[in-house]
Amino acid sequence: MRKNIGIFLLLALSLPLFSLEVKGVRYSCSSSKARVVLTLDSYPYYRVEKEEKTLKVYLPGYEGEDKKITFPNSLVSSIRLVSQPVSFLVEVNTTRPFQYQIFRLGSPERLVIDIFFRNLSSINIRKVVIDPGHGGKDPGAIGWGGIKEKDIVLKVALYLRNFLAQEGLEVYLTRRSDVFVPLKKRVEFANKIGADLFISIHCNSSLSRRACGFETYYLSEALDDHARAVARVENSVVKLENPVEKWKLTILEDLSLLEFRKESILLAQLLQEKLDACLPTPNRGVKSALFYVLKGVHAPAVLVEIGFISNPWEARMLRKSYFQREIARCISEGIVKFTWKIALRENETL
Missing domain, CATH: 2.60.40.3470 (Immunoglobulin-like)
Known part of the structure; x- marks a missing residue:
C-alpha cells in the first residue's frame, strides 16, 4: 500500500x-x-x-x-x-x-x-478439486513442536472450500478427514468428476531451520536441486501404497503436460501474486517439478507449498487458525482471478 x-x-x-x-x-x-x-x-x-x-x-x-x-x-x-x-x-x-x-x-x-x-458458476471453470496432501498413515513432514503436515493442509483446504463455494464454484476434496488416499486415486478422482482446476496443498520442510516462505509448482522438469528435492519428498508417499504403484516416469510424454502447461503456469503465478500480497512470509516464486499427483490430471494443476513447518516461527504461524484462513483466502482470490482471466480471454463480450 x-x-x-x-x-x-x-x-x-x-x-x-x-x-x-x-x-x-x-x-x-x-x-x-x-x-x-x-x-x-x-x-x-x-x-x-x-x-x-x-x-x-x-x-x-x-x-x-x-x-x-x-x-x-x-x-x-x-x-x-x-x-x-x-x-x-x-x-x-x-x-x-x-x-x-x-x-x-x-x-x-x-x-x-x-x-x-456474473456468478462464477456460469463461466467455463466450474469444478475445482482441492487436494490436501498426505493423510492417515502418511503424516507428511513433521515439523517444529511435532506439527504434522497432513493436519495443517487439511484445515487450509476446508477453509478454501468454503471461500470458493461462496464464489459459486463446485468444490471437491480428495479427502475431508484424516485418511490415506493414494496419489493415483487423487488423480483418478479429479478426472472422474471432470475437474476444471486441481490444487494440491502441502507444507515444505528443510534441514535448515532458516528456510521459510511459500512457492507454487506446475508439472515440468525441475530446474534446480531444491525443486527436485521437494518432488522427491512428496512423491515418496507411493512407498506406503498397497500395492505399490508402478509409476512410469515418462512424464514429459504425458499429454497433460503440454495441454495445460500455459494455464497451469498462469494459475501458479496468480496464486503467488495473491499470497505475496497478504502473507508476511517470503515469496519463493513459481517453480516446476515432476510431481506424481499432478501427472495425468486433465486440467490446469498446481501444487502449493504454503510454508516451512521446519522453521520454528513459521510452524507456530501455520498452527494458528487465522493464518490458515488467510492462506486459504489468498489462494481463493488467486483462483477467482484465474477464472476471470480465462473467461475474458475466451469471451471478449463477457
Whole structure:
C-alpha cells in the first residue's frame, strides 16, 4: 500500500501545473455488467482502491464535473464523480461483490471501467478439486513442536472450500478427514468428476531451520536441486501404497503436460501474486517439478507449498487458525482471478 501511495504521489507531483480535463462521462448498467467510460485530455494515469462493494479510481491532475448517478433496483447502486484537490475520483458502489477490469482506448483518449456481476458458476471453470496432501498413515513432514503436515493442509483446504463455494464454484476434496488416499486415486478422482482446476496443498520442510516462505509448482522438469528435492519428498508417499504403484516416469510424454502447461503456469503465478500480497512470509516464486499427483490430471494443476513447518516461527504461524484462513483466502482470490482471466480471454463480450 505504501509503495502504491508513493507512486501515486510521484505521478501527481510530476503532472503539469495546469489541470487536465475529464471531457465527458458515459455509463451504462445491465443485470450482469456496468461500464463507465471517461473521455480525457491525454493519456491517463490512475490508481485503484477496491473494497468488497466499492471501486474507487483516482486520476491525478484531472478535474471534471461533480455528479452522482443512482440506479434503483440495480446491482450498481450509484456512481459518484468527484473533483478532489489533486485528483478526479470515480467511485462505483454495488450491492454485491464484483470483479472489474480497467483499460485504455485511444483517439480520443478514454479510460474504460468495467464491473462484472456474473456468478462464477456460469463461466467455463466450474469444478475445482482441492487436494490436501498426505493423510492417515502418511503424516507428511513433521515439523517444529511435532506439527504434522497432513493436519495443517487439511484445515487450509476446508477453509478454501468454503471461500470458493461462496464464489459459486463446485468444490471437491480428495479427502475431508484424516485418511490415506493414494496419489493415483487423487488423480483418478479429479478426472472422474471432470475437474476444471486441481490444487494440491502441502507444507515444505528443510534441514535448515532458516528456510521459510511459500512457492507454487506446475508439472515440468525441475530446474534446480531444491525443486527436485521437494518432488522427491512428496512423491515418496507411493512407498506406503498397497500395492505399490508402478509409476512410469515418462512424464514429459504425458499429454497433460503440454495441454495445460500455459494455464497451469498462469494459475501458479496468480496464486503467488495473491499470497505475496497478504502473507508476511517470503515469496519463493513459481517453480516446476515432476510431481506424481499432478501427472495425468486433465486440467490446469498446481501444487502449493504454503510454508516451512521446519522453521520454528513459521510452524507456530501455520498452527494458528487465522493464518490458515488467510492462506486459504489468498489462494481463493488467486483462483477467482484465474477464472476471470480465462473467461475474458475466451469471451471478449463477457
